Amino acid sequence: MSDLQQPTSPAPAAPVRTAPVPGGAGGGPATRFEITHGPSFAMLRVDLAPGQVVSAEAGSMVARHSGVGMEVKLNAAASAGFVAKLKAFMIALIRKFVGGETFFVNHFSSPQGGSVWIAPAMAGAIAHRRMQGETLTLSTGAYMASTGDLQMRLKFGGLRSLLAKEGAFFLQITGHGDLWFNSYGGVHSVPINGPFIVDNGHLVGFEGALDYVIKGAGGGLMGLVASGEGIVCEFNGQGTVYLQSRNRSALVDWLTPLLPR
């Protein structure tokens, strides 16, 4: 096993902002893991027990011990029927080429155990959640890795959501196990108790008794086109919304005037 050493100088003491973890045990033995380099460039290391399988979003592996094997699978629930699997495969293939989250996952496991290091593509934090039967909805692109017995369903966000560059789907997750999700930037939980508007690109996920409507940012047609604000999600009800402090579309808008001709 390798030793991990922190870089020689201490990182700035910024508080780690992660989603709140509901307490308690249950759902299988606790997975050994460590999140380092948060909150800006977080990386996850999972120390696999012999035979334990961790699924991770395709493309997210940084390093692994040679003894840890990698198998490519579709991220469909194990008990899904053929049609669901075919649908998942088509969506996965489409997203692979369109550039969203692929829904191909890699399964890492080793008969003798070993470590695997996982990181997302964008800068930001990784949050851990021990799922205990509750339901959490994530934006696609926020899912990073999981282990245990979790069921995942793709939910279509409605026709207007197709306009959103970030994608038209949400991932609804329930079950028992460990879930790791990432954010572009830091992740912040905001308790909701009334109508609240979130820019779609800044949405990591949500949970609770919330209704949502996807719409243009407001200000009419002029507002939609000119304001630079993209698609927003208006929530109502009681629950929690998770925001990220950066947004890929805004990054693109900021970069575009700086590009060489």
Add this chain to the structure above:
Amino acid sequence: MRYELLDTPDFGMVRAGFDQPGEALVVESGAMVARDSGVQMKTAMRGGLGSALKRKVLGGESFFQSTFTATAPGQQIYVAPGAEGDVLPLELDGSYGVLLHSGAFLAAASTVNLDTKWGGARGFFSGTGFFLLRCDGVGPLFASSYGGIHAVDVGPEGYICDNHHIVGFTQGLRYTVTKVGGLGSFFLGGEGLVCRFEGQGRLWMSTRNGRSLAAFLHPYRRVQAKN
């Protein structure tokens, strides 16, 4: 207006709370993250039609701004820039003004005056479409940068800063734009234009350069189909 800075210095985001209905925050287009639905949004062209068109023609940044106005006390809004980096809050109190790189403007209370300063800035960011924004008045002003924001107090010996790393500086500093090291360095050395500051004041620099990131990403762009 109250405010709190979150996720600084790497992904700075501002959470502002309005105290009174009618209080307003002027925000760079595209920077709104989330808000209470009761906060009203209005999009307008910044600074009048003439200057807005001037900027659009130069290919600089978008000429729209959004104004968010509270309709009840206690409403909140979250605002973040597109670039990864820090947010600098400046409390303007009427006694000093600040010149900001136009790309560094994130948000300001509607009580702050924003003015595009053309004359003295000729050649400053020439060819880039960016310009200097003069800010004065009273109220909070938020600047953002790609990377961290490093402040230097400029004294009698002056300071040299690469042009692409300027976030802003206090009004009153004298500045001259020069090429570094002669023609050879200009092309090969990569340090093109630099700005030499003199006088008494404060200079804010970014620790990263958006052009370098854009140049890095350029080969990854899809190639335009010929037609």
Add this chain to the structure above:
Amino acid sequence: MQIDVGYRPAPAMARVQLAAGESIMAETGAMVGMSTNVHIQTGMGKRGIMGGLKRVFGGESFFQNTFTAQNGPGELLLAHSLCGDIVPLEMTQAGFLIQSSSYIASAPWVDIDTKVGGFKTFFGGEGLFVLKATTTHPGQILVGAFGGIQELQCDGDLVIDTGHLVCWDATLDYSVGKSAEGWIATFLSGEGLVCHFRGQGRIWIQTRNPSEYGGLVGRMLPPRKR
């Protein structure tokens, strides 16, 4: 010279304090700011004209500037082009192998060799290459990462995605291969090429992958003309 790094980890910037007459060699475009008495000379590195040309043909412009403090001590601020941590490393007997875009600066007597064989397919043809840094005198070298920098101790063997490599001790054996069994699986897995390390030594990895980031964001940018 005295190097300290501030604003870690993301927009890290190194402040180099040079004594009068001291120099440091740094990559093109790394300067953020400096005191007025620092003089820049564009050199082609220690290998002269041939060294400079080799770097151009290697796919990246790798001109180095020499910054010298004149008539007194001077200060120089250096930064990496991507957002990430910067780490100063002490040169060792064996030296380091460095992924080309991670190099920022080094003491002027450190030899940087751009012609390191066996890496043609290392980074999938993206114009990245591997540098070898060696020296006969102690000195420092500055490397920058995309993301945070993690030092791993290789104690046998380790498999690392090539996009996450910053630099490693030249004492390690390495070979490049596909990450999964078969090409289709490799494509679907999203993983690119990996490097198998064997032996004893340190490997510095970055917690983000520039080509993955480039592909993801580059696709969203307006298309280019050529």
